[in-house]
Every structure is written in structure tokens, then in C-alpha cells.
Amino acid sequence: MLDIKNLKASVEGKDILKGLDLQVKAGEVHAIMGPNGSGKSTLSQVLAGRDTFQVDGGSVTWDGQDLLAMPIEERARAGLFLAFQYPVEIPGVSNAYFLKAAVNAIRKHRGLPEFDAMDFLTRVKAEMKAVGMKEEFLYRAVNEGFSGGEKKRNEVLQMALLEPRLAILDETDSGLDIDALKVVADGVNRLRSPDRALIVITHYQRLLDYIVPDHVHVLSHGRIVRSGGRELALELEEKGYGWIGDAGQVHAAPPAAGGAQ
Amino acid sequence: MKTATPARKIDSFLDQEYAAGFETLLEADTLPKGLSEDVIRVISAKKGEPEFLLEWRLEAYRRWLTMTAPKWAAVDFPDIDFQDIVYYSAPKKKDGPKSLDEVDPELLKTFEKLGVPLHERARLAGVAVDAVFDSVSVATTFQKELGEHGIIFCSFSEAVKTHPELIRQYLGTVVPPSDNFYAALNSAVFSDGSFVFIPKGVKCPMELSTYFRINARDTGQFERTLIIAEEGASVSYLEGCTAPMRDENQLHAAVVELIALDDAKIKYSTVQNWYPGDKDGVGGIYNFVTKRGDCRGARSHISWTQVETGSAITWKYPSVILRGDDSVGDFHSVALSNHRQQADTGTKMIHMGRNTKSTILSKGISAGHGSNTFRGLVRIAPKAEDARNYTQCDSLLIGDQCAAHTFPTIEARNPTAHVEHEATTSRIGEDQLFYAMQRGLTAEDAVSMIVNGFCREVFKELPMEFAVEAQKLLGVSLEGSIG
Numbered sequence: 141m142l143d144i145k146n147l148k149a150s151v152e153g154k155d156i157l158k159g160l161d162l163q164v165k166a167g168e169v170h171a172i173m174g175p176n177g178s179g180k181s182t183l184s185q186v187l188a189g190r191d192t193f194q195v196d197g198g199s200v201t202w203d204g205q206d207l208l209a210m211p212i213e214e215r216a217r218a219g220l221f222l223a224f225q226y227p228v229e230i231p232g233v234s235n236a237y238f239l240k241a242a243v244n245a246i247r248k249h250r251g252l253p254e255f256d257a258m259d260f261l262t263r264v265k266a267e268m269k270a271v272g273m274k275e276e277f278l279y280r281a282v283n284e285g286f287s288g289g290e291k292k293r294n295e296v297l298q299m300a301l302l303e304p305r306l307a308i309l310d311e312t313d314s315g316l317d318i319d320a321l322k323v324v325a326d327g328v329n330r331l332r333s334p335d336r337a338l339i340v341i342t343h344y345q346r347l348l349d350y351i352v353p354d355h356v357h358v359l360s361h362g363r364i365v366r367s368g369g370r371e372l373a374l375e376l377e378e379k380g381y382g383w384i385g386d387a388g389q390v391h392a393a394p395p396a397a398g399g400a401q
Numbered sequence: 402m403k404t405a406t407p408a409r410k411i412d413s414f415l416d417q418e419y420a421a422g423f424e425t426l427l428e429a430d431t432l433p434k435g436l437s438e439d440v441i442r443v444i445s446a447k448k449g450e451p452e453f454l455l456e457w458r459l460e461a462y463r464r465w466l467t468m469t470a471p472k473w474a475a476v477d478f479p480d481i482d483f484q485d486i487v488y489y490s491a492p493k494k495k496d497g498p499k500s501l502d503e504v505d506p507e508l509l510k511t512f513e514k515l516g517v518p519l520h521e522r523a524r525l526a527g528v529a530v531d532a533v534f535d536s537v538s539v540a541t542t543f544q545k546e547l548g549e550h551g552i553i554f555c556s557f558s559e560a561v562k563t564h565p566e567l568i569r570q571y572l573g574t575v576v577p578p579s580d581n582f583y584a585a586l587n588s589a590v591f592s593d594g595s596f597v598f599i600p601k602g603v604k605c606p607m608e609l610s611t612y613f614r615i616n617a618r619d620t621g622q623f624e625r626t627l628i629i630a631e632e633g634a635s636v637s638y639l640e641g642c643t644a645p646m647r648d649e650n651q652l653h654a655a656v657v658e659l660i661a662l663d664d665a666k667i668k669y670s671t672v673q674n675w676y677p678g679d680k681d682g683v684g685g686i687y688n689f690v691t692k693r694g695d696c697r698g699a700r701s702h703i704s705w706t707q708v709e710t711g712s713a714i715t716w717k718y719p720s721v722i723l724r725g726d727d728s729v730g731d732f733h734s735v736a737l738s739n740h741r742q743q744a745d746t747g748t749k750m751i752h753m754g755r756n757t758k759s760t761i762l763s764k765g766i767s768a769g770h771g772s773n774t775f776r777g778l779v780r781i782a783p784k785a786e787d788a789r790n791y792t793q794c795d796s797l798l799i800g801d802q803c804a805a806h807t808f809p810t811i812e813a814r815n816p817t818a819h820v821e822h823e824a825t826t827s828r829i830g831e832d833q834l835f836y837a838m839q840r841g842l843t844a845e846d847a848v849s850m851i852v853n854g855f856c857r858e859v860f861k862e863l864p865m866e867f868a869v870e871a872q873k874l875l876g877v878s879l880e881g882s883i884g
């Protein structure tokens with residue numbers, strides 16, 4: 141469903157993604173791990189269309205379409221969802237209004253009737269219950285004054301409401317207590333289906349106890365330097381990233397002395 | 402990459418064409434440029450004014466000659482050559498239209514194009530309109546129905562003829578000619594405007610509205626509006642304005658006086674959309690306006706609501722004098738300045754009576770290279786026991802080239818005064834747009850949503866039809882019923 145080939149991207153003249161390849165098939169869950177600053181968030185934002193990043197080469201095909209040619213909102217409407225590492229505050233705009241506008245923009249695109257206020261409230265309240273958010277969050281401004289964990293729950297809520305076909309979760313588990321972690325995992329697992337795919341960016345293998353990935357990748361210096369199954373995450377947890385070696389030696393054998401980072 | 406950039410989207414969104422920028426070609430009766438006592442005499446004579454009014458004008462003019470243009474506002478423009486302005490221009494007509502059928506069809510078309518249908522069958526539901534084109538009122542609708550309630554709603558010139566005693570009694574009692582430079586100029590040369598009189602105990606059954614249009618070149622518009630609500634009366638009044646796009650700056654110096662007697666209520670709403678000039682700041686209206694309400698009676702209530710999106714320069718401080726005990730004054734404002742627009746606006750709340758209460762809610766939006774200044778004065782006189790004021794000034798910045806300033810001044814001369822002030826500044830960032838667009842919204846929808854959320858408290862003060870118009874003006878769409 142998603143085919144990334146030799147993707148290169150930079151910001152302010154600084155190369156960040158340096159020829160990244162990744163294939164994601166429908167029904168799969170991929171985990172991406174990697175050191176701080178390696179380009180994980182850059183990858184997720186380039187896929188979502190953020191133009192502060194310049195695409196310098198490569199291609200991304202999504203369901204046969206040239207993803208990089210699509211405007212941001214078209215990607216979203218076609219079912220690409222990004223749970224932000226740092227969800228953005230929008231003062232003055234209530235969460236309910238924002239969510240309803242988003243849900244209806246996407247429903248309209250899918251040829252579904254737009255929700256009226258009542259339908260929407262019924263739906264959103266049910267989902268809020270599932271992610272453990274109090275109703276008052278509907279009437280507060282989008283993410284304004286939300287705690288770190290509340291913001292992440294709000295991302296999961298949006299994901300559940302928008303029913304994406306490809307969801308990218310950028311460290312949605314960071315800074316969460318164990319209950320919230322389960323909420324995130326549960327949100328993802330409920331979304332899992334044969335026609336959907338998920339990319340989960342995380343630093344912690346413990347999330348992968350709850351969301352069992354089909355593939356695990358290590359992103360380092362702008363490239364996928366190693367891919368494997370579930371066991372790769374455990375290995376990383378144990379050994380850190382040092383043993384993988386630098387980008388460029390993608391298939392090099394791990395050095396004898398693995399250093400924890 | 403063909404991705405839409407939020408930054409560029411903001412620009413194109415802000416670059417929307419000025420839709421009211423067309424010119425109407427009409428034969429006009431226009432005086433040569435320049436100002437003198439003779440010009441004032443001609444204006445007065447053309448309008449067939451009584452002697453007292455001519456004298457009043459001349460006195461104002463002499464006063465004006467001794468005054469200098471104020472320089473304290475945070476706006477920047479070259480000195481105005483007051484001899485280079487036309488002080489009177491009127492569409493040619495026989496004797497003033499007796500009915501709409503006599504109004505020049507070109508004029509009716511103009512107002513229709515502006516979305517102000519003067520034909521009563523095409524009217525906005527339940528809104529009476531007075532349309533002022535350059536220097537004169539061209540049509541007032543619904544006069545008969547209003548007359549049945551004893552309400553007078555007509556052009557100022559007509560009121561001078563039909564109710565000179567009311568004009569004499571009230572004109573200049575809120576904004577005396579000596580008040581300020583532009584008020585003095587207006588008093589000398591004002592050409593037309595609207596007059597409203599709501600008699601004792603009458604609640605005006607419909608919204609009243611005046612639509613001001615500057616059309617002729619090099620013409621200043623100096624209208625005068627006078628609204629009187631007698632004991633227990635109430636009225637809601639709306640003013641809208643546009644002008645063609647021109648490279649020269651044009652001057653608009655209006656005076657609005659509101660008088661509320663005991664238990665009367667006047668709600669005055671403005672949607673101001675004068676031509677703001679182009680992106681580089683060429684052309685546009687200089688809008689220097691004195692608006693003041695006098696809560697003369699006990700328990701009277703005057704409320705100003707304004708949405709200011711136009712003009713190259715706006716200099717405007719709708720104020721309330723809270724003279725009567727227990728009187729209430731409100732000011733709700735949205736001021737948008739984009740490109741090179743400069744807005745210096747705000748309000749004065751002068752508490753004189755006991756137990757008087759005022760609320761100031763100002764929402765300034767700056768975009769492009771726009772500059773937005775809020776200036777507020779709250780004065781509590783020594784005798785104003787238990788006066789209360791609440792002021793909230795919020796600024797929203799779109800992009801990083803614009804500016805917002807707030808200058809609140811509080812003069813409390815009574816120890817029982819209770820005055821509160823809050824101010825916030827926020828910015829629409831690229832990250833907010835990206836976030837909203839990632840959720841499927843267009844950049845326009847995202848900006849609209851944010852701007853609309855920001856203005857909501859003020860919009861909800863506008864009469865329904867005008868709230869919709871104001872939102873359209875700001876390029877925003879109506880928010881849903883929830884949230």
C-alpha cells in the first residue's frame with residue numbers, strides 16, 4: 141500500500157533523510173525505532189506533507205498514487221493520519237468544533253453524509269469513553285493546556301474518529317503512564333484490520349508488548365539501517381543502537397563490542 | 402512538490418480582492434475642491450437649511466481653523482491637504498426622490514451589487530435601510546411602517562427640514578464641534594447621514610440600518626448620524642460602508658451621536674469595509690471618525706459593536722459617557738488590519754453616574770504588514786460611586802510582519818471603583834495550519850476556524866444577518882452549533 145523509494149529530504153539545507161526505503165502492506169503494523177534526531181519525525185511529516193521539509197529525491201507511492209504530489213488535506217482525506225509527537229494547541233477553537241470539522245471533511249470526501257451535531261456528539265462521546273477522556277475536553281480549546289498525556293489521548297481519539305487507512309503514530313507512547321499506554325495500544329489494536337496499515341514510531345519496546353508489530357525497522361542518520369521482526373526490538377532494548385553501526389553500513393555485521401547508548 | 406504550503410495559503414487567503422471596489426458612473430452635482438465659508442454657505446443652501454444650522458456650521462468652521470490635526474495616534478500618513486478635497490458631491494436628481502421609483506436605477510443597481518437591496522420586496526427580512534451615496538441619502542425604506550410607531554428614521558437632511566426642533570435640541574450635545582479636529586471639520590461640512598428618533602416607550606420593531614457608499618473621486622464623506630432614544634425606548638442600528646478602489650486616499654470623517662434617556666437602550670453595530678488600499682498601501686480610505694454615546698438617563702444602556710475590516714487608516718474610538726445612575730456601556734470590537742493597513746481604535750468609557758458599568762472587549766487581528774493598536778480609556782469620575790469596568794484586549798497575529806499594540810489607560814478618581822483588565826496575544830502559526838490540514842481541513846477553513854473562534858464573543862453581539870456578513874468579510878464560515 142505504501143512504497144517509499146530512496147526518499148531524500150532536507151530542511152534549511154541540512155540533509156535529514158538520505159535515501160530511505162520502506163514498504164508497508166495493507167494489514168501490517170511496522171515499528172520504527174532509532175536514536176534521537178535520526179529523522180523519524182521528519183519521515184512522518186514528509187509523508188503527511190509538511191512543507192518546511194524539502195523533498196530532494198525519491199518517490200512515495202500510496203495505493204498507486206504519487207503521495208508527494210498530493211496536498212496536505214488531500215492526503216488526510218484519503219486516509220493518512222499522523223498522530224503528532226508534539227500535538228499543536230489551537231486557542232479559541234473548541235475541540236468539539238475542530239473534531240467535527242475534521243470528521244465531516246473526511247466523511248464528505250468519502251461520500252458519506254456529514255454528521256449533524258447530535259450524531260457527532262453521540263459518536264465522539266463513545267470514543268472518548270474508550271480512550272478515557274472526560275467530556276469537558278470537548279469544550280476546551282484544542283490541546284490548549286492539556287497535559288502531555290491528555291494531548292496524546294486526544295490524538296488517539298482523533299485517530300479513532302477519522303478511521304484512517306494509514307496511521308503514523310509518532311511517539312504517541314512517550315510520556316504516558318501505564319494506563320494511558322494501554323489506551324494507545326488499545327486504540328491502535330482496534331484500528332487494526334486487513335485493509336489498514338500502521339506505522340508506530342517509538343523508543344520503547346514495552347509499547348510493542350501491547351502492539352505486536354509485523355516488522356521492526358531501525359532508522360539512523362536518515363536511512364533504514366536494519367529491519368527485522370519483533371525480536372529486533374528486544375535486541376535493541378538490550379543492546380542499544382550502537383551495535384547496529386552507522387548508516388551506510390546497512391548490511392554490515394554488528395561490531396563485536398556493542399555499546400549501550 | 403505540488404503540496405499546498407500553509408504559508409502561501411495564508412497569503413492568498415489574505416489577498417482576497419476587495420469585492421466592493423467598482424465605481425458607478427453617474428451625473429453628479431459636485432462642488433469644486435476646497436473649503437471656505439462660501440463653500441459651507443453653498444452646502445447649507447443646497448440643502449435648504451435653516452439659519453441656525455448655517456450659523457452652527459460656520460462657527461464650527463472658524464473653530465476648526467484654529468485647530469491642528471491630531472498626531473498622537475499610532476498611524477502614519479502624509480499630511481492631508483484639506484483644500485484638495487471635494488466637500489460636496491451628490492448624484493444629480495430633481496428634487497430628492499419621493500419614493501424608490503424615483504431613485505436613479507444606476508444607484509439602485511449599485512446598492513444591489515453591494516448586497517443592499519433597497520427595494521422593499523427584496524429587503525433583508527425586517528431591516529429598514531437608509532442608503533447614503535457620497536454626500537446624500539438616496540433612499541430610506543420602511544419609513545411609513547416606522548412612522549406608525551412614531552419612529553422617525555430618515556436622512557439627516559430630511560430631518561433638518563421636518564424636525565428642526567429635534568436637531569436643534571440634540572445636535573452637537575454629545576460631540577460638540579470643538580471636541581476634536583475632525584469633529585469640527587465634520588460639523589462645518591457634513592452633508593448627510595441618518596437620523597433616528599424613537600419616542601418614549603417604543604421598542605423599534607425592526608433593525609434600522611444605514612449603508613454608506615463613497616463613489617465620487619477626490620470626495621470626502623462627512624456624514625452625521627444622530628440617534629435619540631427617549632425614556633424606555635430601544636433600537637438596534639447597523640451601519641455598513643464601502644468605497645471603490647482608487648489609487649488616491651479618500652477622507653471619511655463622520656460623527657455619530659447617540660443619546661439614551663432613562664431606561665433607553667441603543668445598540669449600534671458597524672460593519673466597516675471601506676476600501677483598504679492595495680497590498681503596497683496605495684490608495685484606500687482614511688477613516689477618522691468620532692462616535693460617542695451619551696447614557697443621559699438612569700439605567701440607560703448603550704452598546705457599540707464594530708467589525709472593522711477596511712480603510713487604509715482607521716482612527717476611531719466609539720465611546721460612552723455613563724452619565725445616568727446605573728447606566729451601562731459596552732464596546733465589542735473586531736479590527737482586522739492586513740497588508741499596510743493601520744488601525745488605531747478603541748474606546749472611552751467615562752463613568753459619571755453611580756453604579757455605572759462598562760465592558761470593553763477588543764479583538765485585534767493583524768496580518769501581512771498590518772498594524773493594530775487598541776487604545777482604551779476608562780475614567781471613573783469622583784462622584785461615580787461603585788463604578789465597574791471590565792476590559793479584555795486580545796490580539797491575534799497572522800504571519801510575522803505584523804504588529805499589535807495595546808494602550809489601556811485607567812483614571813479612577815473614586816476609591817470604590819472596580820476595574821479589571823486582561824490582555825492576550827497569540828499567533829496563527831504554520832504548525833497550527835499543518836495540524837488542521839493534516840486532519841483534512843483546507844488552509845482557508847483552518848484560518849477561518851481560528852479567526853472565527855477568536856472573534857466569536859464579538860460576533861455573537863451582532864444581529865444575526867450581520868454576523869453572517871461579518872464572518873464572510875473576514876473570510877470565515879459560520880461555526881457549528883456546538884462548542
Ligand SMILES: Nc1ncnc2c1ncn2[C@@H]1O[C@H](COP(=O)(O)OP(=O)(O)OP(=O)(O)O)[C@@H](O)[C@H]1O
Nearest residue numbers: 151152156175176177178179180181182183192225
Ligand atoms: N525545522 C527544522 N529546522 C532545522 N532542523 C530541523 C528541523 N526539523 C528537524 N530538524 C533536524 O532534523 C533532524 C531529525 O529530526 P527529527 O525530528 O526527524 O528526529 P527524530 O528521529 O524524530 O528524533 P526524536 O527521537 O528525538 O523525536 C534533527 O537533527 C533535527 O534537529
Ligand SMILES: [Mg+2]
Nearest residue numbers: 180181182225
Ligand atoms: Mg521525533
